Each structure stands twice: as C-alpha cells, then as structure tokens.
Amino acid sequence: MLDENFDVVVIGAGPAGSRTAALTARAGLTTLLLEKRKKIGFPVRCAEGIGPREDVGRFLDLDDDLISSTIDSFAVISPGGRWFEADKRGIGFIVDRQLFDQRLADLAAEAGAEVRTSHQVTGLLKNDHRFKGVEVTDLESGRKYTAGALVTAGADGVESISPRWAGLKGAYKPSEIMSCAQYLIEGIDVRDGRIEFHLGRRFAPGGYAWVFPKGSGTANVGLGVNPAMTGGIKAVDYLERFLESRCPGAGRGRLVVGGSVVARGLPSLAAGGFIAVGEAANQNNAFSGGGIINALEGADLAAETIIEAIKGEDVSARSLGRYTKRWKRTTGRTNEVFRQAARSFYSMEDDKMEKVISRLKNTPGLITEKGVDPLKVLRVLASTRPGLLFRLVTVLLKR
C-alpha cells in the first residue's frame, strides 16, 4: 500500500523541477514537488548568468528584485592576453539565483503543486511494467513514506541519481563534468554590464574563467576546468591563480563550487512512468555551461508530454518517449552542435586557440540576439580541424 498518491511527483525544486511541477499542476494534475535541501536555491551553485529578457520572459517575469545587473557587452580574453570586446545591448542578466529558484517554486505552489523541502527521495517504486512513484525520507522527522505517481520526473540536477535508477544514464566520466569554483569578489575593477571570459591553460585548462559584474564593484569571479586536463590541480587552486592576476588583494565573499555537466545528450529521456529533465538529463549547454533556460525549455516539453500521456491514460516508455523526440528536434540538436564545438575548442593548445579567436573576431554575424551562433563557431573550428566538419554534418543530418 502506498502512503500517498499523486498524478505527478517531481524530484528536485531547481528551475527544471519547479517549472515542470507548475505546468502539470496548472493542467489540473495533482503534483508533489520534493526538494532534499532545507531551503530552495540554497546554497547557490551557479555563476548566475542568464540570457535575454525575451527568452526568460517565456517562463517568468524577470522582476528587478531578481536581477543583480544587466549585461550589455562582453569581452573574450585570449590565452595570450589580448582583449576582444563586443557590445550587445540586452544580451542577458546576472540574476540572484536563490531568489530566482524560490520564485519558480512559488509559481509551482501557486499553480497548486504541493512543495516539500527537506524531503529526500531515496528510491523509485516500480512494478513489472513501469515506475510507480518514489520512496521518501522526511529529513526533519526521519519519517519514511511512499508517494505513488503516474509519472515521476527526475530533476535532481548534476548529482542526480534518479535517472540512473531509471536506467537512463550511468555515472559521468570526470571529463564529462566541469569542475567549477567561484568567489563573490568585492572591490574589483570591472566595467558594469560587461562580462569577461578568460581563455587558456594557465587559468582554466579545458574551460574558461569568468568575471560577471553584479554592480557596486562586486562580481562573480570563477572558472571551470576539465578535471581530465588539470593533472590533479583543484579548481580552487586555479581560481587563486586567476584572482592573483585579475584582482589581487580584492575582498572575497562566499565561495561557490560545483560540477557542470558537459556530457552528450541522453539517448532516451524517458522510461515507463519516468522522465528526466534539466541538468539531470544533460540538457545544459556544454559550450557556455549555461543551463537555466535549457532546463526551463526541457521542463515545458516534459510537462506537455506528461499531461498528454496522463490524459491519454498511457504513461508507457513509448508514450513518454515523445518528449525525447521533441527535445532532440529542438534545443537538443543545438546542444549537440555546441558540445562538438566545446570539445574541439576547449581542448586546443593555447597557440592554436589564439589563432581561432582572431579568426572568430573577423566572422560576421557571430554574435546574434541570442548570444554566440554555434554554427559560425563550428565553421571556424572546422576550417582548422577537418574531422570536425564530418561530425558536424552527422549531427545536423540526424533526425
């Protein structure tokens, strides 16, 4: 016997989970949203950059209290220390990620979802045919209970285990996780509204270092490295080196660390009675590391499919598999282009990267309203690496 029953149970109240829960609840499905942490959005594990207002606005109103600062230009600093700058008004924002996540969870609650924090999912329930819900521990009281669901949505982020339980993925290889560290820095010499990306092996082998101004001389200053390229040196040690160069002596606030998934998209995002969404489903962008908008887009497709499946009384793997198709036809495909570009670009030796950056600078239309055009990046990269062109064509032809 199950202790409780819902149409939908969502694991994890980050952007992907809260958005999924809001949409299924709004469609009249009974929805339970479970978050293992005590406080939603805390601690923050993110550089807090997000795309333009028209992208974010599809999902929520970006009120002033959610915005730390507006981005209107960016600078790419080559391994050799040359600055390439571009102005692009309204290209994005630095948000307060804790408030952002809380707002999305509030929207789920307002739509009718039941939100429980400090409730940890410890396993999936299943019968012969499909997954049937979750086992939960209330971490405050220690009480264990079961919650049945027609569909369980795993939105448990980078450390997610639920898609593993559902057989959709295995553990990541270290090279599939960028190891990231960031300080909130006070008293840094930055131009407000201009974000910086610093490239090269000295500061960030296999990744990049960033400076995201948050106003009043503060900034998120951090980096991500590919653990397979660091020779055992930790992200925080690289960050020390970068801070020493970029803002020596500046004050340090909170340290934020985390892993960012750069793995290939999952072959299947759904099993019988189960779907994976957000970073748990490798839906973030491997080139930028960004994942908020992608997670929200994934949630929209997931929720649409869940609602159809439950109303049509068919939550089989095949029925929910429409979500995989929808994802792969849209952002999933762009993501694969970005991932190929990232793999090729970030593994380059410094001198080669220097040349590629110069060539990119002279590429017309590289920066669009939505940020960097991945196809243009790939075209430049392909001119230096013929094998890449073949992989690119393969991606684009794939249905």
Place this chain on the structure above:
Amino acid sequence: MEDAPLKIDIDRSRCIVCGACSAVCPNEALIIEGSTLRGYPERCRPCGQAALVCPTGALDCPDEE
C-alpha cells in the same frame, strides 16, 4: 578475500556539498543527503574519480598517487 571497507575521507571544512563527486561515483558511495554529503565506504571501489572532480580538494583518495 574481500577487501576491507575503505574510509571515505571528507574534509568538512572544504566540502560545499556541490555534488560533483556524486555525479561521477559509479557506486553511489557519495550521496548528498539533505544539505550534507554522506559517504558509504562499503560501496566505494577506489577509482579516484570523485577526488579528481572535487573543486576544493575536500576528498582524499588513497589510490590517487
């Protein structure tokens, strides 16, 4: 003969519970529970991957040398 269970050494002063180690651990030996990281030494097959991805050096792997 079975190996003795390993000790998973988590330096709590450095661990910020980011979950990178959980993401790469093949055996669910490192799990975020609520707001803390918990190690299950009996499941650990020391592969060194968790220590490799840890951004802060909070995990020490005996086989990493």
